[in-house]
Amino acid sequence: MKKVVFVFLFVCIVFSSIIAFADYLSVDTFDDGVRPNNLGGDYGIWSLDWDDATQGCHMHHDKLERLGSRGVSVKIIYDVNSKNKAACGFFTLLSGVDLSKFDRLIFYIKGDKKEGFTRSLEVEISSPTQVSRYLISGITDEWQRKVVPLVNFKRISDWSNITKFAIVIEDNNVTKKTGVIYIDDIYFSDSERAM
Numbered sequence: 001m002k003k004v005v006f007v008f009l010f011v012c013i014v015f016s017s018i019i020a021f022a023d024y025l026s027v028d029t030f031d032d033g034v035r036p037n038n039l040g041g042d043y044g045i046w047s048l049d050w051d052d053a054t055q056g057c058h059m060h061h062d063k064l065e066r067l068g069s070r071g072v073s074v075k076i077i078y079d080v081n082s083k084n085k086a087a088c089g090f091f092t093l094l095s096g097v098d099l100s101k102f103d104r105l106i107f108y109i110k111g112d113k114k115e116g117f118t119r120s121l122e123v124e125i126s127s128p129t130q131v132s133r134y135l136i137s138g139i140t141d142e143w144q145r146k147v148v149p150l151v152n153f154k155r156i157s158d159w160s161n162i163t164k165f166a167i168v169i170e171d172n173n174v175t176k177k178t179g180v181i182y183i184d185d186i187y188f189s190d191s192e193r194a195m
Contacts, residue, residue: 025102027092027165027186031071033061041093045076046166048087055080057088057169067108067143067184074183077115078169081177087170089121090183093163096128100159102188105148112180113141119175122168125153132156133168139181150188 028037035042045057056079061072080086105125111117120137132155134148150159165186171177 023191024106024187024189025097025099027094027188029071029185030061030066030074033072037092039093039095039097041095043074043090043092046089046091048085048170052082052084052086054082055084055086055088055171057090059090062182065110065112065182073108075112076167076169076181076183077179078118078181079178080169080171080174082171085171086177087168089169090167092165092186094165096161096163098160099150099162099188102159102190103150104189105150105165105186106145106189107186108143108145108184109136109139110143110182111139111141112182115180116176117141117179117181118169118177120173121181122170122173123148124164124166124168125150125156125162126164126166127156127158127161128163130156130158135173143184 026038028043037043045059047056049055058077060075062075063072065075066073074090076090078088080088105123117139119139120135122133122135124131124133132153134152136146167183
């Protein structure tokens with residue numbers, strides 16, 4: 001009996017130590033290629049005007065342009081070349097997660113060399129009452145790890161109930177109005193070295 005209690009206590013201590021030192025919160029690695037994300041939220045594409053056939057996004061899981069040797073990435077085929085105001089992108093719901101103990105958003109992104117891509121776009125964080133965006137630039141056709149300090153989302157003052165992360169491809173902030181980008185491994189961290 002003492003042996004069972006000792007093993008149980010040892011497992012509890014090891015498990016609690018792992019949790020205590022966890023310095024990141026994975027939103028999704030997309031390795032399984034299915035919804036929902038790791039927080040139980042859906043993900044997909046959005047458009048400023050679904051009725052305007054000259055703008056929009058399509059999303060696919062891509063096994064060839066993935067980060068690492070397994071799983072998939074999210075391929076976003078976009079077109080914001082419209083005579084009307086145009087924007088579209090990717091979203092993932094964060095289920096009201098408390099991000100107050102984290103200080104940065106980290107994700108991977110690349111453009112499609114053959115199809116072309118924008119070298120800049122915005123990322124957006126939302127709560128039920130606040131929305132804030134930050135411009136990402138320097139996107140290339142190679143996987144890049146983008147680290148965005150949460151303080152750059154200046155319009156978010158309460159991080160205790162965050163509901164959405166989005167990629168915003170808007171006609172006035174892109175370098176190419178049609179193209180393809182890939183995203184993978186979205187997470188929040190309290191250290192740039194995490195993951």
